[in-house]
Amino acid sequence: MALIVEDGTGRADAEAFVSVAGFKAYCDGRGVDWSSLADAQIEALLRQGADYLGEAYRGRLAGWRVSTRQALDWPRAGAPRRDAGGCVYYDSASVPGEVARANIEAALRARNGALSQDLGQAVKRKKVGAVEVEYQDFTRAGAGYPVIDALMAPFMAADLRVVRA
Secondary structure, eight states: OOOOBOOSSOOTTOOBSSOHHHHHHHHHHTTOOOTTSOHHHHHHHHHHHHHHHHHHHGGGBSSEESOTTOSSSOSEESOBOTTTOSSOBOOTTSOOHHHHHHHHHHHHHHTTSOSSOOEEEEEEEEETTTTEEEEEEEEEOSOOOHHHHHHHGGGBOOOOOOOOO
16 A cells, blocks of 8 residues: 655645655665665554654644644644744644654654553562562653654644743
């Protein structure tokens, strides 16, 4: 099945923010070897990456989706460009390059397994003689993804603080 890429129109059937060709070009430019991956595998990884972006960032994004029927979180209206100063917003008829790159970075990490880890119990204490193990209360077992967080940071809604006078 061919990958359906969001084109900035708020597609109801979009599955990713970047094409297979975009994935390959990004990897080539950064010396990342993708040659062992078939196009169908890259498509699946890009779908997983887009799914992860929705799971991890949806509730924290600034602005709003341009359509209630769109499958993915971009395009968005009312998402401010903090690096442009003043009241400048990302184009509501496109997907920012950072979002496409975050999709690729998530896809690259998906090669190593599930991006969203279930909660489990981490070992708090381990005793080797007479084998004793103590588990932490439920904690996240997986690692974070600072590169993806950094790419998505400009799109996070600002924290609002209420100060009473």
